[in-house]
Amino acid sequence: MLLTSVFVLGIAIAALTVYTAFVAYRTGIVRDMARTDAQQVAEMVFEHLYSVMRKGWTRAEIDDVTHRIHLHLPNHEVLVIRGEPVARQFGDREGHAGLRERDKLVAATLANGTVQFLADEQRVRYAFPVVMASECVTCHTATPGEVNGAIVVSAPLAAMQTPIEGIVHPMMQLALALTVALLLAVYAILRLRVVRPMVDLSDHVNAISRETDYTRDLAIESSWPRELQTLANNFNALTAQVRSSTDALRESSLRDPLTGLFNRRHFDAALEQAAVDAANGAATFAVLLIDLDRFKPINDMFGHAAGDAVLASVAQALKDCLRETDLAARIGGDEFAILAISTAEADAQQLAARIREVVGRAELRFGQESIRPACSVGVATYPRNGRLGVEVLHAADIAMYADKSLRSAVASPPRAT
Secondary structure (H helix, E strand, O other), rough: OHHHHHHHHHHHHHHHHHHHHHHHHHHHHHHHHHHHHHHHHHHHHHHHHHHHOOOOOOOHHHHHHHHHHHOOOOOOOOEEOOOOOHHHHOOOOOOOOHHHHHHHHHHHHHHHHHHEEEEOOEEEEEEEEEEEEEEHHHOOOOOOOEEEEEEEEEHHHHHHHHHHHHHHHHHHHHHHHHHHHHHHHHHHHHHHHHHHHHHHHHHHHHHHHHHOOOOOOOHHHHHOHHHHHHHHHHHHHHHHHOOOHHHHHHHHHHHHOOOOOOHHHHHHHHHHHHHHHOHHHHHHHEEEEEOOOOOHHHHHHHHHHHHHHHHHHHHHHHHHHOOOOOOOEEOOOOOOEEEOOOHHHHHHHHHHHHHHHHHHOOOOOEEEEOOOOOOOEEEEEEOOOOHHHHHHHHHHHHHHHHHHHOOOOOOOOEEOO
């Protein structure tokens, strides 16, 4: 909408500019042509009058020549005004005294002996001085160089304006058409290469804001201006950072900060989904519940920092035992769980034995003493021990306590010196 408004405003300004230039050009050229024409007429009249004067023609004959000049130049007004020297010698003509006094153009020509030009909105006036020549002394009493009179030619501008407009009007229309065509080309280029990409970018941003979906990148076209391509690339980089931050935040919300394993909420959701998938024909699964043996004495004897170190060591041991399809989580203070997809009970029991071995193999030193953690592991499978995730987990919990009872004969704490 803004571009269209600017385009319409540009056309209006261009039309006004072209018209103003046309008017100024027309006025200037009309005045120049009128001045040239008046000058030529004045010089022609002077030559005719000078020619007949040299032949000794009478006043009536000279008036007849002036009358015929008027007949041949109907659009021009020609006045032959006598100066004071001629008026004193041959008599003045009616009205010439008033012209010499009131007409500034005539007065300046007679006083200065120079050509005078005056133009207004209606007409142009050209005054040509008639200067006394040496050969004129035979008839005139004035001295050579003295101004004997003035020839004043008046020409209406309208008479010359019409043919000029016939030339200038097509030029004005052509200039206006070229200007409009240029503005149209600029409008099309801006709309195609600037406005449309900006609209696409705006729509994309609105869609992301509305749907909170940062997975889509803006498709960048090679025809876009470099600045908009840079803007779009920066926007895509920004959304990539948002996606990365969102993924990291989501991942951190699913992880236990101490061990890096998944937390209880994510494990429960994965367990229920595995049960739904298995009920719909997917692979069965096993759940292993791991609980550390005699963990409280470790905290009591060595402090919570030692307990945290033991938990981290157990978590690493679990990671070393798992396959890519298995999921390990810390579901309580010293309780861990494993969701093993496509795992039969026998394989799950082997995995439990390996976990006990790897966990017990670790040795953590605290000052002069060392700790070897131990754990109890309970195993349950779907659908043997239940068809719901919570049922399978409960069965694994029972199995874990049964395993712990078998190991309760070990009375000493898991420490060595």
